[in-house]
Structure formats: C-alpha cells, structure tokens
Amino acid sequence: MTSADNVMRDHPLDIEFVRGAAELAPTERGWLPHRLPAAARAQCADPQLVGAQAQPSGVRLVFRTSSTVIELDLLRTRNAIVGVPDRPDGTVDLRVDGKLAQRVTTTGGDVVRANLSTGQVEIEHGPVGTVRFAELPAHDKDIEIWLPHYERIELVALRTDAPITPASIGNRRVWLHHGSSISQGSNAASPSTTWVALSAASGDVELINLGLAGSAMLDPFTARTMRDTAADLLSVKIGINIVNGDVMRLRAFGPAVHGFLDTVRDGHPDAPLLVVGPLYCPIHENAPGPGMFDVEALRVGRVRFLATGDPAEVPRGKLTLKVVREQLADLMATRMADDPNLHYLDGLELYGPDDSAAHPLPDNLHPDAATHELIATRFAQLAFDKTGAFGQH
Template sequence: MSTEHDWITTPVTADLLRGHLDLERTAHGLLPHRLPAWARRQIPDDRLAVAEAQPSGVRLAFRTRATVVELDALPTRRAYQGFPPPADGVYDLLVDGRLTAQATVPGGNVRTVTDMVSQTSELSEGPAGTARFAGLPAGDKHVEIWLPHTEITELIALRTDAPVEPARDSGHRVWLHHGSSISHGSNAVHPSAIWPALAAARGGVDLVNLGFGGSALLDPFTARAMRDTPADLISLKIGINVVNGDTMRLRAFTPAVHGFLDTIREGRPTTPLLVVSPLLCPVQEDTPGPLAPDFADGTLRFKATGDPAERAAGRLTLTIIRDALAAIVEQRAADDPHLHHLDGRDLYGESDHAEFPLPDAIHPGPEGHRRIAENFARLAFADNGPFSTGTC
C-alpha cells in the first residue's frame, strides 16, 4: 500500500453495496451473495453455489473527493484441470457513470475443477490483495467499483485519500433480472461490460443481476427470492440451461414455468415482467442436450449430444422452448396485462451470429454482449416497450 497520502479507512458495509441480496461475514471480510441464506441452504450442487457467490452486477457505490482508492479483497477463482490458470478478475471503477479505471487483485484462492461433469473440485488457498485506482479526477463525484463477475470476492477494506460517504439514492428504477451464464457474463472481459450492465446503463436503471452460470433452471427458491426482492422491473431469460442440462421434458417444463411466474406474482402482482426466450444457439436449436465439451479443434467448445428423433417424446430443444414460452405468456396475458414476451432471437439472431459468432458455440464474446445489450435496450426500454417509463 502506498504511504504518500493520509489514508482514510472506511469499513465495507451494506450501505456501500448495490446489486446483492445478502451479505455474509467471513473470517476475512464481507462476502456478497446473490441469493439469500435460506435459499443457499436449498442449493443442490456446487455449480450454483459458486455462481451465486460470484458478484456479477454487484458494486460498491459512494461519493468522495478522493483521487486514490484502494480496495483490499480476497478472490476465489475457478480453474479447470488441464487448462491454463484463469486470468485475474477485473475491477471496474466508474466515475459519474463512466468507466475511468480498472485494476486486478493478484493472489487469492483457486478452486480447481477436476471433473467438468460432476464439478468435483480442489481448493488451494492464497493471500488477499489490493485493487488500486490512482489519478482519479478531483472534486466531489459518484464512484462505483464493479466487482469481478467471474470470481468470488471477499471485501476486506476500502482506503481513500479523502472521506467516503454512501451514495445517495439514485431515484432510478430497479431492474431485477434472472438468466443463465450469458446473463452472468460468460466471455465478457470486465464486469460493467456484461450485457445486463450495459443494458441497465442504456435504460437508466439500477441492476440486480441474478444471472447464474449453468443454473437458470426454474428453481423454486430463486422464484421466491425474486418475489421477495423489491423491484420496479423484472425479466426472466430462461430455457437454455434446461436444454443444455437435459433437466426436463416438455411435460415438466410448462408447469414449472407457470409455477415460477405464479410465485413471483405472489409478491409482485403488477410489476412489469418480461419473459425472454433463448438467444440463437445453433448447436441446440433442434438437437436436445445434454451438452458436452468438444476439443476437436484444440480449444474448448461445446456440442449437444441428444437425439433429435426424441423430440416427439418430449425432449427439449431451443425451438421447442421458444414455442412453449410464447404460448405460456399468451395464455397468461389475458389475466396479467403486465406480463410480456420477447423472442431471444430478437436480441441475438441469425444476422448477429453471422457478424459475431459464439466463440465456444454457446456464449457470445464481448461484441456479442454489446449487441445483446443494444437490442434489449431498444426493445425493452423504448417508449412503447415493456419497460418504458410509462409502465410503472
């Protein structure tokens, strides 16, 4: 840590954080969670347990005149046996809404997945580190530090060369979003560039991101958490994890969607609620899951391994999922005028795929995240869109 300033240490407390649903006090500091403790006790696998603890969309928000900010943190990164170690997660610092500086925290823990199917892993412990941001503009300003979306982050201490106070209420509407690994931010290179963050910035809303890699599976505890979370706007991007995990047949999927929506409506009966079907993903459009890793060209890609002939027996594909979601929303909309549907191919379709192909066959790259955000903002936040200012 630099000694050139008279440092002020500010404890990291709940009033400095945005985008989380719960905070856990650990031996090292404060660990943001995106599901409440009661819901975490019902999580059935390590994949979701890790995903919800990765702070996608979570950020510190404060006002200060500081020109130097340091954040001590202990990261826990996820690695895969046989692959190069993961890059250090990026911390984005925004000043008055503009990306101004970036930093990383070296060291930390590494959890190495030894079996990609069972998600068996081994933990190697390491030291905490510091994300340092210097040369910030002088004067009073609104500062946000977006935490890495790809690694669990325990927050230890915030140091500045001027006092810090929690950010004032922005007055913006709160957008609560649930989705899969694409919403979580897979293949985005820094946390404020995941598509929900980019779309939120375009729409002038405050994001709470419940995008969970591999785990948008219509879990009832996720629906109850959303029901109990104050929000002005709600969206669900569902379907692809159900297909690539081969977790349901059509007979189970349809009532599960109804039940998920019913639960949210118990607590948010008139909140604008947008159901988004899967984006274009050619390997799963008409071939059922499960997905499997494919190293044919020496890089990690994915392929669907199901038999298309079994669609008639209820095996799910993205095409079938989209038709089912459209029918469910159409059926319910007669009694729920605040419920809306968006075909995911309007966010990322054939022309988008031709311009920005999926690098690993299932996740967009950085350009794809920007395109999805642009399309979502244009369709959802427009004057005639489901999330226009006239809807709530």
C-alpha cells in the same frame, strides 16, 4: 502533496455501500457478497449454483467522495479445470459519475482446480490482492466499483484518502433480472460491460443481477427470491440452461414456467415483468442436452461445447431451444391476455441466426464481448424504449 503522500483511512465494509447483493456474509478473511439469500442457498447444494451466486456479477460498492485515491483489498477464488485453459484474470471497473474511468486486474487469491477425469479437487491458496485507483478528480463525485463477474470475491478492506458517504439512487428504478451464464456475463470484457450491465446503464436503472451460470433452472427458491426482492422492473430469461442441463421434459416445462411466474407475481402483482426467450445457439436449436465440453477441442487447448442429446427423442418430450421458444410463445400469449404488465421478448430478436453467422459464439455457447454490446443495444431499444416493456409510458 502527491497522491502517494495522502493519508489513507479505513472504512467498514457495510451493506449500505454495497448494491446488487442480497447479503454480506462474514468469512475468516473478510465479507462474501451473496446474490441469493441464505434461505435460497439452503435449498440447493449444487456446487454450480453455490459458486455462481457467490460470483458478484452486478455487485458494486457505491459511495460519494472527494477521494483521489481508492484502494480495495480483495480475496478472489478462481475455478480451474485440469486440461482446460484458464480464464483471463478478473477485472474491477471504476465508474465515476456513471462513466467508466479505470479498470484494474485482480491478483493473488485461491485457485480451486478440478480434474474431471478423476474427480479430484485441489485448492491452491494465495494472498489477498489490492486494486488501486489513483489520480481521481478531487471534487465530490459518485463512485461505483464493479466487482468481477466470474470470480468469487471476498471483500477484505476499503481505504480512501477522504471521507465517504452513501450515494442515493435518486429517482432511478430498480431492475431485477434472472438468467443464465450469458446474463451473468460469460465472455464479457468486464463486470460493467456485460449485456445486462450495459442495458441497465442505457435505461438509467439500478441493477440487481441474478444471472446464475448454469443455474437458470426455474428453481422455486429463485422465484421466491425475486418475489421478496424490492424492484420496479423484473425480467426472466428462460431456456438455455433448461436445455443444456437436460433437467426436464416437455410435460414439466410449461407448469414450471407458470409456477415460477405465479410466484414472482405474488410479490410484484402489477410491476412490468418481461420474459425473454433463449438466444440463438446452433448446437441446441434442434439437439437436446445434456451439453458437455468438446474433448477434441480441449486436446488442442480450446474451450468448446457440444450437445450430446439425441434429436430422435424430441417427439418423446426432450427439449430443444426451438421447442422452448414454441412453448413460451403459446404460454405467454395466454398469460398476457389476462396480465397487461406481462411482456414477452423472443430471444432471436437479441441474437438470431444472421447474428450467429456474423458474430459466431466462440465456444458454441457464449457470446464474446462485442456481442454482449450488440445484445445490450438491442435490449435497451426493445425494453427501455418508451413503447417497450420497461418504457415509462
């Protein structure tokens, strides 16, 4: 009998088979993974945040099976901006016993197209798409299906040609990370090759990724989400969204960092907690936000970003990445004196000025796929080495 002749069986899309999501919410057409719980979502209606948390970066279906064929019906929603080149189609990664085995592109789905000049938003509806993985080894194996990291995904149906059972995490520790679009995976090649996902694989840990594009704002509801989420290791990457969103000034920044960390510590008083400063980003090193699209680049079909703030306002409290790093270094030194499980990693150790010259940010803001791998390698060495914050001393 060939794979095409195998009898496929449907499986309920149950939360026990989903990792990396806070909730599975029913929709008219399927189930939507949310990375922030309902209580957090209720406290902020910002479309950027609402959309980012529904893009399932780090979310994967995990089970054990002897299936040789797996099919997953998905309804994707893509965001598009008139005049801005569309992002490539999302991909779904299949990992078998921890190794990347196949990668399939998503199809169909809806497109939400916004016109920034008029404010008009149009929705183009499309069909449910199917990703299919075939010719898999017939022995019993651990399956991980990593969902796209920058497309909203509704899970519609799961089919295999053999039974499935929940897979155990064994002795692996759970790592909960919060950061910006770089942590969500912008410009990474695929969902299991974002720098966070690659670092988790290197550290042999279970990932919960709260990388939220444009939304790492030291929000109290995100801190409470981290407080209330079971995890062995925690990290918070702070800086770029605070600056390019132009959401606070120097007076508010330090207390906001303290408040965020205090809240996380309320739920995880002794767990290793790593604060990561911002990566090098030339446009915001000495120039404050807000950031915006480079209109001249868009006219020729390129996506680039600019910093539009006035450096002359920095002495009056405007934030730049240089200021953020100085503040974090001082603040963390004070806190670490009283908290032996609190650690600080300067983001320049992951991606600094020399790296910017060798591996420039293609859009002035986000690293490319190769640079995600570089950052992951360095983070694994600095954090998961036995002498690092997450090392097993």
